[in-house]
Amino acid sequence: MDPRIVVEHPEWVHDVVDWQRPLAGDDDRMRLAVRLARENVRRGTGGPFGALIVERDTGALVAVGVNSVVRLHNCTLHGEMVAIMMAQQRLASYTLAAPGMPAHELVTSCEPCAMCLGATLWSGVKRVLCGAARDDATRLNFEEGPVFPQSYQYLEERGIQIRRGVLREDARAVLEEYRARQGPIYNA
């Protein structure tokens, strides 16, 4: 009666991601998140959103995620959620801030929705980089849910550093490409 949930990346992710190369700067990190978002659109495997988890100080890549809502019939599988789950599975820890771990960072091609912002807090990351803005997504009729200015403040008060607007134009271009292809808006 009970199904078993399996979350896996589309095959192409393994062709696109170089797991060995550290991502030194913010732009370098965001470039990969945007690339993942764009490939997800072009290969028809999901919505225009990509994310990754890196070690904050070294840029070592820990995990990636692409929006998998439609592909896997699962409204919770935004890019950020997949990246967080994959990183925690890899480290066999429900937090990326366990004793002895380096600081981790979430890099996302678009500002997180309410669900992903909550998960960011539980994930244990110490820093968040965002590409496109909430308004860029809502212009496509993607909903972001109950996120308010005090939601970001809530995370910052708990020691999470947030930088928005990294390569925003590149990230926004992927949203526009998705719109041009008339991709499904699964949470309009």
Add this chain to the structure above:
Amino acid sequence: MDPRIVVEHPEWVHDVVDWQRPLAGDDDRMRLAVRLARENVRRGTGGPFGALIVERDTGALVAVGVNSVVRLHNCTLHGEMVAIMMAQQRLASYTLAAPGMPAHELVTSCEPCAMCLGATLWSGVKRVLCGAARDDATRLNFEEGPVFPQSYQYLEERGIQIRRGVLREDARAVLEEYRARQGPIYNA
């Protein structure tokens, strides 16, 4: 390099849940959510939270979820998230509000955290029943994240009916039992 995420219930869930019996009223529905929460504590498989998805009008049980954060090394696996994922997998749909579907309802033993409230919006449920209150959970040092009065209002404005405080004392008793057993607070 990339792990594969697998989400499954602990074995005991199948002994506790009667999949055939419709859950007619709100109390009947909440009783099962609280039972799931309590069994999760007593059997040592996770935090003191249980949830289910039913068809709103018939009470037919679609899916259940218990908190699986520690067991599966995954901060996103709150009871509500597991129930939503399982229901969508079962119906092979990323929304529980697809054309032709009956209205669905989320029943949760405790008011949802920020992540779960966001997921509730994306899930397609039309009604939410909550047992214990946010304050009951935070008294145990469980965090709820950036949830504000306007967060609930946001969902209500989008047509989701929310009823809080159903069997609150029963639900709260499970939280107290967890505290007495000194269960881990994984998102303090």
